[in-house]
Amino acid sequence: MRAAISKAEIESEVSSRFATAFKLQEKPPVAVVSTGILEVDSLTGGLPRGAITEIFGPASSGRTSFMISALAYATTHEEVGVLIDTSDTFDPISAAEAGLNLERLLWIRCAANVEHAFKATDLLLQGGGFGIVVLDIGDLVGADARRIISSWWYRFRRVVENTPTALLVIAEDSCVRSCASLALKLNREVDVWSSVSQTSFNRPSLIASPRRLTNDPTHSSLISRMEFQISRQKPVHLGAGDAQFRARAQ
Numbered sequence: 001m002r003a004a005i006s007k008a009e010i011e012s013e014v015s016s017r018f019a020t021a022f023k024l025q026e027k028p029p030v031a032v033v034s035t036g037i038l039e040v041d042s043l044t045g046g047l048p049r050g051a052i053t054e055i056f057g058p059a060s061s062g063r064t065s066f067m068i069s070a071l072a073y074a075t076t077h078e079e080v081g082v083l084i085d086t087s088d089t090f091d092p093i094s095a096a097e098a099g100l101n102l103e104r105l106l107w108i109r110c111a112a113n114v115e116h117a118f119k120a121t122d123l124l125l126q127g128g129g130f131g132i133v134v135l136d137i138g139d140l141v142g143a144d145a146r147r148i149i150s151s152w153w154y155r156f157r158r159v160v161e162n163t164p165t166a167l168l169v170i171a172e173d174s175c176v177r178s179c180a181s182l183a184l185k186l187n188r189e190v191d192v193w194s195s196v197s198q199t200s201f202n203r204p205s206l207i208a209s210p211r212r213l214t215n216d217p218t219h220s221s222l223i224s225r226m227e228f229q230i231s232r233q234k235p236v237h238l239g240a241g242d243a244q245f246r247a248r249a250q
Contacts, residue, residue, distance in 0.1 A: 033132055033166045035066065036073030044182060044233065047132070047166040052157055054169045054176040057186030063138050063170050064089075066186065068098050070132060070168060075101035079131030082106045082124050086117040087139040106130075114140065118152055125159045125167065133160075134168045142173030153179035181234045187227040 032046030047053045047070060055066055071081045076099060083090060088109045096102055108124075110117040114137065121135050137145055157179045160167045169176055174183060 031164065033070070033079070034073050034077075036069040037066070040066075040184075044184070044230065047168060048181050049164050049166050050161045051181035052153070052160065052167045052169060052176055052179055054171065054174060054180040054183040055186065056171045056174050056183070058172060059138075061186040061188050063186060066184075067134055067136065067168065067170050068095050068100060071095070071105060071134065072099040072101070074132045075104040080104050080106070080129065082108065082130050082133040084108045084110065084117050084121050084124070084133070084135045086110045086114060086135070086137050087112050089139060090136070112139075114148075118148075121167075122155065122159065125156060125163075125165065128163055128165065130165050132166045132168060134170065136170045137175075138170045138172055140172065142171070142175075145171050145173060145175040148175055150177070150179070153177070183230070183233075185229045187229075 030045070030051075031049040033049060034041055034046050035044075055063055057063055067083075071083065072095070074081045081104060083105060085107060088111055090107060090109075092100075092102055092107070106124075108117075108120050110120065117135065117137065121133065124130065124133055153176050156167060169180070174185070176183070
């Protein structure tokens with residue numbers, strides 16, 4: 001007559017044969033691209049690679065300064081960047097003065113054709129090889145941006161995952177929704193005009209610091225007196241009470 005097998009013996013036998021099946025799989029740390037802004041990086045960790053980051057806010061909220069900062073950091077740290085400029089608003093001269101390396105930037109102008117902008121983004125993401133890809137639809141009215149069919153965002157999320165590319169979407173209002181791994185809302189608190197800066201154009205320039213720009217301006221000074229708020233972050237690293245700060249130039 002066979003002796004009864006105890007529960008402990010069964011668990012021991014199963015564990016010895018299938019030990020790896022019962023182990024929790026640890027996710028590797030998320031690779032990121034720096035925004036070039038210390039305060040934002042310390043709060044968010046940076047722009048996640050293989051995912052979509054959404055930056056949204058009203059006009060003059062700092063969207064362009066944020067975009068230029070991220071592209072400048074990437075292109076000066078051995079990355080190749082892409083800007084899909086939906087409305088042809090990018091100013092390469094001021095971007096170069098802010099530190100962006102234009103030789104490592106692919107600039108796609110779409111003449112306000114949203115469909116062309118999205119098709120270009122799709123092709124570039126599938127082609128690969130870029131550290132950061134920026135889709136700028138900031139001049140598209142928020143209501144129109146929200147009407148963009150969700151299948152585009154799901155497609156971008158699927159194409160970019162498992163790649164070293166960070167996809168950054170610049171918009172007036174949140175439109176990527178749950179497809180974004182990180183969403184930052186921007187607002188400007190107050191405008192501060194500097195004195196006339198010594199630029200090649202010899203005209204007054206708006207910078208977010210009472211001091212003049214140097215030959216190597218910090219992007220933190222460009223976004224001083226901005227308010228940032230994390231609207232979405234996956235995985236969540238911070239509590240809701242810590243998800244807002246006001247950037248100030250040092």
